[in-house]
Amino acid sequence: xxxxxxxxxxxxxxxxxxxxxxxxxxxxxxxxxxxxxxxxxxxxxxxxxxxxxxxxxxxxxxxxxxxxxxxxxxxxxxxxxxxxxxxxxxxxxxxxxxxxxxxxxxxxxxxxxxxxxxxxxxxxxxx
Amino acid sequence: xxxxxxxxxxxxxxxxxxxxxxxxxxxxxxxxxxxxxxxxxxxxxxxxxxxxxxxxxxxxxxxxxxxxxxxxxxxxxxxxxxxxxxxxxxxxxxxxxxxxxxxxxxxxxxxxxxxxxxxxxxxxxxxxxxxxxxxxxxxxxxxxxxxxxxxxxxxxxxxxxxxxxxxxxxxxxxxxxxxxxxxxxxxxxxxxxxxxxxxxxxxxxxxxxxxxxxxxxxxxxxxxxxxxxxxxxxxxxxxxxxxxxxxxxxxxxxxxxxxxxxxxxxxxxxxxxxxxxxxxxxxxxxxxxxxxxxxxxxxxxxxxxxxxxxxxxxxxxxxxxxxxxxxxxxxxxxxxxxxxxxxxxxxxxxxxxxxxxxxxxxxxxxxxxxxxxxxxxxxxxxxxxxxxxxxxxxxxxxxxxxxxxxxxxxxxxxxxxxxxxxxxxxxxxxxxxxxxxxxxxxxxxxxxxxxxxxxxxxxxxxxxxxxxxxxxxxxxxxxxxxxxxxxxxxxxxxxxxxxxxxxxxxxxxxxxxxxxxxxxxxxxxxxxxxxxxxxxxxxxxxxxxxxxxxxxxxxxxxxxxxxxxxxxxxxxxxxxxxxxxxxxxxxxx
Numbered sequence: 199x200x201x202x203x204x205x206x207x208x209x210x211x212x213x214x215x216x217x218x219x220x221x222x223x224x225x226x227x228x229x230x231x232x233x234x235x236x237x238x239x240x241x242x243x244x245x246x247x248x249x250x251x252x253x254x255x256x257x258x259x260x261x262x263x264x265x266x267x268x269x270x271x272x273x274x275x276x277x278x279x280x281x282x283x284x285x286x287x288x289x290x291x292x293x294x295x296x297x298x299x300x301x302x303x304x305x306x307x308x309x310x311x312x313x314x315x316x317x318x319x320x321x322x323x324x325x
Numbered sequence: 326x327x328x329x330x331x332x333x334x335x336x337x338x339x340x341x342x343x344x345x346x347x348x349x350x351x352x353x354x355x356x357x358x359x360x361x362x363x364x365x366x367x368x369x370x371x372x373x374x375x376x377x378x379x380x381x382x383x384x385x386x387x388x389x390x391x392x393x394x395x396x397x398x399x400x401x402x403x404x405x406x407x408x409x410x411x412x413x414x415x416x417x418x419x420x421x422x423x424x425x426x427x428x429x430x431x432x433x434x435x436x437x438x439x440x441x442x443x444x445x446x447x448x449x450x451x452x453x454x455x456x457x458x459x460x461x462x463x464x465x466x467x468x469x470x471x472x473x474x475x476x477x478x479x480x481x482x483x484x485x486x487x488x489x490x491x492x493x494x495x496x497x498x499x500x501x502x503x504x505x506x507x508x509x510x511x512x513x514x515x516x517x518x519x520x521x522x523x524x525x526x527x528x529x530x531x532x533x534x535x536x537x538x539x540x541x542x543x544x545x546x547x548x549x550x551x552x553x554x555x556x557x558x559x560x561x562x563x564x565x566x567x568x569x570x571x572x573x574x575x576x577x578x579x580x581x582x583x584x585x586x587x588x589x590x591x592x593x594x595x596x597x598x599x600x601x602x603x604x605x606x607x608x609x610x611x612x613x614x615x616x617x618x619x620x621x622x623x624x625x626x627x628x629x630x631x632x633x634x635x636x637x638x639x640x641x642x643x644x645x646x647x648x649x650x651x652x653x654x655x656x657x658x659x660x661x662x663x664x665x666x667x668x669x670x671x672x673x674x675x676x677x678x679x680x681x682x683x684x685x686x687x688x689x690x691x692x693x694x695x696x697x698x699x700x701x702x703x704x705x706x707x708x709x710x711x712x713x714x715x716x717x718x719x720x721x722x723x724x725x726x727x728x729x730x731x732x733x734x735x736x737x738x739x740x741x742x743x744x745x746x747x748x749x750x751x752x753x754x755x756x757x758x759x760x761x762x763x764x765x766x767x768x769x770x771x772x773x774x775x776x777x778x779x780x781x782x783x784x785x786x787x788x789x790x791x792x793x794x795x796x797x798x799x800x801x802x803x804x805x806x807x808x809x810x811x812x813x814x815x816x817x818x819x820x821x822x823x824x825x826x827x828x829x830x831x832x833x834x835x836x837x838x839x840x841x842x843x844x845x846x847x848x849x850x851x852x853x854x855x856x857x858x859x860x861x862x863x864x865x866x867x868x869x870x871x872x873x874x875x876x877x878x879x880x881x882x883x884x885x886x887x888x889x890x891x892x893x894x895x896x897x898x899x900x901x902x903x904x905x906x907x908x909x910x911x912x913x914x
Contacts, residue, residue, distance in 0.1 A: 265361045266362070269366070269368060270421040291374020292364075292374060293359075293376040295341075298337060298340060298341075298359060
């Protein structure tokens, strides 16, 4: 099964992929729970962010792993969706940092309807 | 090698985790290094989702940054320190309207370092402290130290919400307003005005302090507040009998009505007072204050140094007044006001016997309002309201200007058959206007009307009122016009004080003229008035003549002129000209 970064109705398909299937994707995937603890982290994201899954899994996403996204554009949107119980699927242009260099990306913010354990951040690096 | 690599990795880790934003740029502002905290803080400022150039990124929120960098002192390298940058300058600081503090430094020749700190919470705190200080200022009046209107309403509401622990005592609210305070400010300056307000507040306090609740000593002062420029409120919650409030009210009126000594000045400042006695139907604090204010306006209309107790009917009449006020604004704009003229006829002279009159003696101009719904409205219904809402000057000028021009038109058209004198009424508010003589002079000049042909009329209660009114009357007389005392006999002044008022004519009120032919008492009063007036060099006009018998009596008693329905009711200009022609022909035939 091939999944593209911009595919429609992607949440359920990502959520149902096994770890090895996640690792085959050509974009980064970070799955995190209601407390924002990182639970899934695919191979491409680990390689391009320079962080091994062991260092990331079990850590809070917005304060330890990716503090650069701890603002109203990303973290607060997930929080708002959780508060209102709405699902979330939005793509924004963003800049991440990799070894102190700015890296342009597209971020896709995904949160399913209430009852889904995990939420996802998909990262598509543009360069 | 490994050690140096480790050190570099540690440094990267340190910068990666640093709780402040660190950005390194070229001299042109191109971002070369950036830590995650910077990305977190700066991404909201990016309009295209990139973080390429710092100057471009901050061009809206820190437009001077590029210039600051160019102007930086090379020795220190400091470009800016703690420069505040906000995403939405007009919005209150919040997570979605963050505020950053930027410090920027030129590191070496071609590198700049920018440090960003999120100060949103600090700014929020600063604003809270500031708003608390402002709110305190909003609650305590600086001049008198009394609670302000805002604070008074809160205190009053708290008092109203408190369950009555002792039902023996009733509660009342007093709304106190100074009369003509603006004149004091205008004449003596704001500094004296402010001193006077402090003295009034002090006197109010001492008057209330001296109260004792039926044999008991009161716990504290009743709530006293300054609720407007020259307005105060007092809440009494210890009235054993609610009606007792009038005693307190009268004592306050008496005490505040005494003169105040400020420097060389001895200043009188009377107050008017509205009172609401709380009952089950009383609304909240704001309603109570509003009701008290309506009662105060009622008291003010009734005259100086009075109180009025609120009655529910006052709300309806206030609404009615407001609607008249709104309509009146439109009336001026839409030319719904017009002037009518009532002839004033000459009664004395050998040829004026057996009902013959001199029809050209004069005319009185009166204002009317052609209301689109109510039809023609009499001035009794709107002049008082126009005085209160500040429109009387405009209306007064309109009447004077229209009448003067009409007078001159008749001079040109009718020559010797034109009326010789024009009488126009002045209201209380017009007389308190220091620029009145200038306005009248301007109208005389622009209409070409000789001042000696104009007679301005004031009621005797007005003329007897105060020094400033007398000053105004003398200023008007200096223009060369004449003054008449209207409605004589209905006011407070007496024949014995007539000589103190600078008038040329006394108009005897219709209430005397009406009984002139049937009541000896009234006839004697008319006679006495005419004699005293003549002895002072004044002439007389009898108002409201309706019958030939009344006309004959006042003529026999020596009254110079008369006006009333016997001759003509007030009519529009065209009808007045016809009346003149008809009456002149009739007098000659």
